[in-house]
Amino acid sequence: MxxxxxxxxxxxxxxxxxxxxxxxxxxxxxxxxxxxxxxxxxxxxxxxxxxxxxxxxxxxxxxxxxxxxxxxxxxxxxxxxxxxxxxxxxxxxxxxxxxxxxxxxxxxxxxxxxxxxxxxxxxxxxxxxxxxxxxxxxxxxxxxxxxxxxxxxxxxxxxxxxxxxxxxxxxxxxxxxxxxxxxxxxxxxxxxxxxDIPPAKLFYFSILRAVTAPEMDVRKVADNIKHDLGLSYKLLRFLNSAAFGFRNRIRSVRHAVALLGQAEMRKWISLVAIASLGEDKPPVLFETALTRAAFCESLARRLGAQSRQEDYFFLGLLSNIDAILGRPMKSALADLPIAEDVRQALLGTRNSLHDALQAVISYEKAEWEKLATYTSRVRLRDNIFPELFLSSVQWCRRIPFREVINAGSHAPQPAI
Known part of the structure; x- marks a missing residue:
């Protein structure tokens, strides 16, 4: 409509x-x-x-x-x-x-x-x-x-x-x-x-905007999440899954930040927000975003960009946000406060992040000639890609996002 x-x-x-x-x-x-x-x-x-x-x-x-x-x-x-x-x-x-x-x-x-x-x-x-x-x-x-x-x-x-x-x-x-x-x-x-995009998704988009900001306001994000019983339940169920293996049950976003740190929490909240935005779309879209996020983050370490691992993670995670939202990429990114070179890379402007992302996508699609071009630009050997891709896929499979996103929202309100 x-x-x-x-x-x-x-x-x-x-x-x-x-x-x-x-x-x-x-x-x-x-x-x-x-x-x-x-x-x-x-x-x-x-x-x-x-x-x-x-x-x-x-x-x-x-x-x-x-x-x-x-x-x-x-x-x-x-x-x-x-x-x-x-x-x-x-x-x-x-x-x-x-x-x-x-x-x-x-x-x-x-x-x-x-x-x-x-x-x-x-x-x-x-x-x-x-x-x-x-x-x-x-x-x-x-x-x-x-x-x-x-x-x-x-x-x-x-x-x-x-x-x-x-x-x-x-x-x-x-x-x-x-x-x-x-x-x-x-x-x-x-x-x-x-x-049209359903108005209910406004909330998830506002959460995504908050966690992609240069400085995440933990208190504000936690307060916003607690106003949506479904999202808070999904997030805490996600963090308490076997993928994390915490000994004690996490009962609030602030508790999770204390255990994981702000950078890690920023990633996990963004995953749940994007999955919620795309819950009416084919699951493969989110699986692809999640795998690319892990793949790009791994490349950051190989490229000597350890200080920017978070940016590389969001580079992969947002690489198909246009398909998830059903909007042009420029419009989808317009109000997300991501790093400018990440934004430009996602819009197709050639820079080091763009070349890294295209190398990931080329390997994913088995486009070997393109892979050779992009790995040459970022000065990486293409023989490292099979191991990194396999690790990313395995990591993605350990994340119980299907179970969490499909979870009902009739649980008691968790503390935030």
Missing amino acids: QKFIARQPILDRGENVVGYELLFRSADEPFSHIEDADAAASSVISDTMTLYGIHELTDGKRAFINCTRNALVNGRAALMPPDRIVIEVLETVEADSDVLTACRVLKSAGYVIALDDFRNEQHSPLVDLADIIKIDLLATPESETEETLRRYRERGIQFVAEKVETREQFQRSIEQGYSAFQGYFFAKPRIMASN
């Missing part, structure tokens, strides 16, 4: 694009038909993260995302990366204690907060948390607009003029002190389409 989303640019005084507002669309039509605002907000958040990728949608600019009360209070807004997002609090959101608490948490986590279609009487309790105020020029009397600008400009808040439809409105808004502008004068919303 195809899903749709629209984006409308937001420009500065020099008419340079500084961001895009992302808008719900139920079909390839110029206007939205929103019957359930919560479902629409949830769809935009989910599709932005799992279908399109923020970078792909916004060309690296900030994405302005409309958030309902539920999106704020239930934590869904916090699944998005704070350095790429502007949280737009909709004009329909009442600034009650739960909303204020949620916005304070988002603010402390580094999110930029905007108040959409600002009207003094309903949004004033949120102004102390706002970085941006958006004003609808067509719906707001100019006298009220000028009062808002006068009252809040000294706080360092930026103002965005919405519904700018003429050059005259644009120039007048500049004179009034607006710093950014949005409306049909610049561009109508552009609709983009993509094949």
Whole structure:
């Protein structure tokens, strides 16, 4: 099934694009038909993260995302990366204690907060948390607009003029002190389409993003995992399997980190997250990713890149993430904070990691001429590959991922 989303640019005084507002669309039509605002907000958040990728949608600019009360209070807004997002609090959101608490948490986590279609009487309790105020020029009397600008400009808040439809409105808004502008004068919303990925996978993708970050926040990852009974059960069942052979039962992610170390836990959590993302796909896809991960990690040691074994592991693990997610590789990788040379290698740019991965894939496919080419580039003898491949396959077979991923989620909530 195809899903749709629209984006409308937001420009500065020099008419340079500084961001895009992302808008719900139920079909390839110029206007939205929103019957359930919560479902629409949830769809935009989910599709932005799992279908399109923020970078792909916004060309690296900030994405302005409309958030309902539920999106704020239930934590869904916090699944998005704070350095790429502007949280737009909709004009329909009442600034009650739960909303204020949620916005304070988002603010402390580094999110930029905007108040959409600002009207003094309903949004004033949120102004102390706002970085941006958006004003609808067509719906707001100019006298009220000028009062808002006068009252809040000294706080360092930026103002965005919405519904700018003429050059005259644009120039007048500049004179009034607006710093950014949005409306049909610049561009109508552009609709983009993509094949659907179930919204439930947003959570698994957010976990994968967290564990591929340069510095994994163990507390945050553990807290996120415990909110999904199925994933936490799968992970702990996985870690307590015979493949690890721990004498004492592991009862929490933090306990596992203490035993295994952060680098190892990063690997195991990513394995379970990717397997969960691909649980509706043929098992061979995950088996291939797992074998390549072990194979590439082994090559890192042979290449004298012991300090980068983790990067080589993710190089192999993510080598078919496009097939697992059903998205182009560029889009699949857009919001994963992996090392840049790993990203480029996966996108086909020739570097040492690309050549190492292609050597692994060439051996896997019995393409001997290609294997000779790539082993020559990385300065390895191809006669080491049979042993490394066999070891990787055997290691993969010891991992009980089928049993774990298919495990039911009706177990008691484990401690995290």
